[in-house]
Amino acid sequence: MAVTEDRLFGKSIKRREDPRFITGQGRYVDDLKLPGMTYAAFVRSPHAHARIKGIDTTAAKAHPGVVAVFTGKDMTGVNSLPCGWDLRKEKGIPGVVQDLAMVPHMPLTSDVARHVGDPVAVVIADSQSAATDAAEKVNVTWEPLPAVTATDKAEKGPKIHDVPTGNVAFKWALGDAAATDAAFKTGGAVTVKKRIVNQRLVANAMEPRACVARYEDATGELTLWVTSQNPHVHRLLMCAFVLGIPEHKVRVIAPDVGGGFGSKIFLYNEEVVCSWASRKIKRPIRWTASRREAYMTDAHGRDHVTDAEIALSKEGKILGLRVKTTANLGAYLSTFAPAVPTFLYGTLLNGVYAIGAIHVDVTGVFTNTTAVDAYRGAGRPEACYVLERMVDAGAAALKMDPAELRRKNFIPKFSGAFNTLVAVTYDSGDYAGALDKLMQVFDYKKFRAEQAEARTQGRLLGVGFSTYIEACSIAPSKVVGALGAGAGLYESGTVRVHPTGMVTVYTGSHSHGQGHETTFAQLVADDLGIPMEQVEVIHGDTGQIAFGMGTYGSRSASVGGTAIKMSLNKIKEKGKLIAAHLLEASPKDIEYVKGQFQVKGVPAKAVPFGAVSLTAYVPHNYPEGLEPGLDETSFYDPSNFCFPFGAHACVVEVEPETGKVNVVKYVAVDDVGNVINPMIVDGMVHGGIAQGVGQALWEGAVYDNDSGQLMTGSMMDYAMPKADMLPAYVTDRTVTPTPVNPLGVKGAGETGTIASTPAVVNAVVDALAGLGVDHIDAMPLTAERVWKTIQAAKAGK
Amino acid sequence: MKLPVKMTINGQSVSHEVEPRFLLVHYIRETVGLTGTHVGCDTSQCGACTITLNGQAVKSCTLFTVQADGANIMTIEGLAKDGELHPIQQGFWEKHGLQCGFCTPGMIMLAVQMLERYPKPSEEVIRHQLEGNLCRCTGYHNIVKAIEWAADKMAAAK
Structure with a gap:
């Protein structure tokens, strides 16, 4: 057996999944065609808020090719889609000021539609065109009701659910209010207060959501192919909470999935309805969202309105931070919605700084809009944006350099534990180190000289920094359970060594672009000292994988990877017992080195990995009392979150006449701990930056508050970043391994998105600083908004 | 009503009867069964459905199948020659x-x-x-x- 010389851990190895994608052989849900397939089309509310007076399905049912039409009233015995995160005082959840109103969310609503796109009926037909045509013949009698979509108008808006707390879904607070008040009263303190709007976004994974449900009457088995980031979670929620069908008779497969960014975590109406209906009609059903449907129904992200205050000493030390946020949850509670603006937001407001006191107060509100849940970063970008914007506003008030102000406040380098003021304990950090590295890559002094020169010519150049932190490797089950999670957040990993020494790895993590088939194969081949070609990685199938919590919160390498590592250790321990027997040595004298089991320090006295694996399955010469087979499963539950960090700088030029912002340069220095495949990590950073820049400059889901209509319901209206709107990125990193897991990896999926939005906005504000601008309330910084800011600044002078 | 169409896709001649409103991308994916060409939007923005038609890169979601009658089409599946990647x-x-x-x-x-x-x-x-x-x-x-x-x-x- 060949033995690899170099370590595979840390190498930029080309992805093994790519050949199928670049030749058109990827297999996404919508590519699936089954015998007897039917096609679904949903009838959706055109109103933001309307009572359903009646639904007439007669004409639709008579349409040629139609197999069935169902409404919510047909779905008897079916329960609400569950919300997996509870915020109630009686549960002892910290910070709860007003209990979460657990409002129902039926797969097909039959009384009231609460947002544009809320599904009320499904038409199933022999062809997609027949289903779509017939859906238009479903006649719904609507009684339109007054609606509210705007975050800051929700509390006083028309009531959306029949709950005593009206449109206030919950109230939550964290930190020390009294200490924060005292910090703001410190003698000589400079205080700055700003309104900060973090607008609503749409994830826009390029593959629209889709599902195929197939019920087999003969066996009573249901198979659901679905665009999911966590097929086991889909199965559990659907079986146990919504449909009440036996979990072991349901197989959920998430095959190739075309991006997720959070939006494919959640259990949605359509896959539940198709699964239920497939049992009724006993034929497979396929549904694929049109992009228009995706905009109306994929969980949205962000949508916070915040008033933030920062208090600083004259020397620039941050004395206090006070944050009051209203978070728009949409019309219903999506799967993890309450966690996002609370425990994924408030707990990150300490940033990388030693702050005197912090208090955050969050009100979650219902509106007649699509449900809001985790979108890449989920809560952490919102926290980072508030903090990094306020740090810059503070620097402006003190007339201090923003990089210098940051440096003055950094938490000193540490490894082990730093207790924040907002309930979490950081794992390891060298925040000044990341900024130092950034300053090496980005010549700051030279830039300021160029900027000054440009200003004399009337050109508006600006630089913005973001020294961010994020919490990932989600998450210690004990901790999240105490905070309201309905599930544990461990991960499983099985390593199955076949008789010939070939290895199949089964992971509960799911790849929808992250390249797990490569990264995990690297990890395993490196650990076992065998060629990567001997390792296959299987994911996304509840029929093959023990259990899995899936992929989100930058958790796959750190949590999923560690579960695999634990199984590798078990494989090696068992292998040592077999090898000791074959070598007639004591097991404690056996070590595993580069693909062989050997007597310690005697490489000549060894048996290769393949001989041990064969012996495990052909146990003719086998130790007494040892089970045959070489197949181990582990569940890893992390002891803490991991906290990646870094320093980003963005340079922009603003066109004074038009307000158009051009991103000139973007430099990112990230510290994600150890890196298994640098090429893949850099790729994720690039994509993250593009999404964060997109939020800063172009993207935004806009509702008309009067009509409740989604104004940005297609790619014609929602401004997705394009290639010529973005620069090439400069990426670099520092490496501070985490002590939390044995791999030392933190997580890299979300850093770019979290860091980049404030860097860009800070850069635009810096470009306009000469005009007296120290803040812009709302994003995106479109040419119109920036032009208006410039005009207002000029008028104010 | 259905209309006959005939075209060459990746060097293979194909002919079917299709509804006049049937989009080329759906013909390629559903009728011919070449699922490498994708649908990512409804409004001709995303380009996931791009193919070449008589040598021109076009969005196959923006043509009716009948408009491609007689055309020479290449999809992603036809790009590699004899197992050799382009x-x-x-x-x-x-x-x-x-x-x-x-x-x-x-x-x-x-x-x-x-x-x-x-x-x-x-x-x-x-x-x-x-x-x-x-x-x-x-x-x-x-x-x-x-x-x-x-x-x-x-x-x-x-």
């Missing part, structure tokens, strides 16, 4: 120009025509030419690198 496919693999892979077939088919028009494109030209194709994973950085790599490779082979 330099653009190689470039996407070498330079990590894809993550989830969903936009990739459209990007590659667009790049085929781009490099015919601009054999040695600058970064600016590549980015401008990519305007009609959206990617949510890569931030475009490595897609640009992939096309540059392919341009170099193809120039060297001439």
Whole structure:
């Protein structure tokens, strides 16, 4: 057996999944065609808020090719889609000021539609065109009701659910209010207060959501192919909470999935309805969202309105931070919605700084809009944006350099534990180190000289920094359970060594672009000292994988990877017992080195990995009392979150006449701990930056508050970043391994998105600083908004 | 009412009867069964459905099947010859120009025509030419690198 010389851990190895994608052989849900397939089309509310007076399905049912039409009233015995995160005082959840109103969310609503796109009926037909045509013949009698979509108008808006707390879904607070008040009263303190709007976004994974449900009457088995980031979670929620069908008779497969960014975590109406209906009609059903449907129904992200205050000493030390946020949850509670603006937001407001006191107060509100849940970063970008914007506003008030102000406040380098003021304990950090590295890559002094020169010519150049932190490797089950999670957040990993020494790895993590088939194969081949070609990685199938919590919160390498590592250790321990027997040595004298089991320090006295694996399955010469087979499963539950960090700088030029912002340069220095495949990590950073820049400059889901209509319901209206709107990125990193897991990896999926939005906005504000601008309330910084800011600044002078 | 259509896709002659409203992308995916061409939007923005039609990169969601009657079409499945990847496919693999892979077939088919028009494109030209194709994973950085790599490779082979 060949033995690899170099370590595979840390190498930029080309992805093994790519050949199928670049030749058109990827297999996404919508590519699936089954015998007897039917096609679904949903009838959706055109109103933001309307009572359903009646639904007439007669004409639709008579349409040629139609197999069935169902409404919510047909779905008897079916329960609400569950919300997996509870915020109630009686549960002892910290910070709860007003209990979460657990409002129902039926797969097909039959009384009231609460947002544009809320599904009320499904038409199933022999062809997609027949289903779509017939859906238009479903006649719904609507009684339109007054609606509210705007975050800051929700509390006083028309009531959306029949709950005593009206449109206030919950109230939550964290930190020390009294200490924060005292910090703001410190003698000589400079205080700055700003309104900060973090607008609503749409994830826009390029593959629209889709599902195929197939019920087999003969066996009573249901198979659901679905665009999911966590097929086991889909199965559990659907079986146990919504449909009440036996979990072991349901197989959920998430095959190739075309991006997720959070939006494919959640259990949605359509896959539940198709699964239920497939049992009724006993034929497979396929549904694929049109992009228009995706905009109306994929969980949205962000949508916070915040008033933030920062208090600083004259020397620039941050004395206090006070944050009051209203978070728009949409019309219903999506799967993890309450966690996002609370425990994924408030707990990150300490940033990388030693702050005197912090208090955050969050009100979650219902509106007649699509449900809001985790979108890449989920809560952490919102926290980072508030903090990094306020740090810059503070620097402006003190007339201090923003990089210098940051440096003055950094938490000193540490490894082990730093207790924040907002309930979490950081794992390891060298925040000044990341900024130092950034300053090496980005010549700051030279830039300021160029900027000054440009200003004399009337050109508006600006630089913005973001020294961010994020919490990932989600998450210690004990901790999240105490905070309201309905599930544990461990991960499983099985390593199955076949008789010939070939290895199949089964992971509960799911790849929808992250390249797990490569990264995990690297990890395993490196650990076992065998060629990567001997390792296959299987994911996304509840029929093959023990259990899995899936992929989100930058958790796959750190949590999923560690579960695999634990199984590798078990494989090696068992292998040592077999090898000791074959070598007639004591097991404690056996070590595993580069693909062989050997007597310690005697490489000549060894048996290769393949001989041990064969012996495990052909146990003719086998130790007494040892089970045959070489197949181990582990569940890893992390002891803490991991906290990646870094320093980003963005340079922009603003066109004074038009307000158009051009991103000139973007430099990112990230510290994600150890890196298994640098090429893949850099790729994720690039994509993250593009999404964060997109939020800063172009993207935004806009509702008309009067009509409740989604104004940005297609790619014609929602401004997705394009290639010529973005620069090439400069990426670099520092490496501070985490002590939390044995791999030392933190997580890299979300850093770019979290860091980049404030860097860009800070850069635009810096470009306009000469005009007296120290803040812009709302994003995106479109040419119109920036032009208006410039005009207002000029008028104010 | 159905109309007969006949065309060549990846060198194979195909003929069917289709509804006049049936989009070319659905014909390619559902009728012919070539699922490498994807549908990512309803409004001709995303470019995931890009193919070449008589040598021109077009969005197959923006044509009716009947409009392609008699055409010579190539989809992503037809690009590699005898198992040998096209330099653009190689470039996407070498330079990590894809993550989830969903936009990739459209990007590659667009790049085929781009490099015919601009054999040695600058970064600016590549980015401008990519305007009609959206990617949510890569931030475009490595897609640009992939096309540059392919341009170099193809120039060297001439």
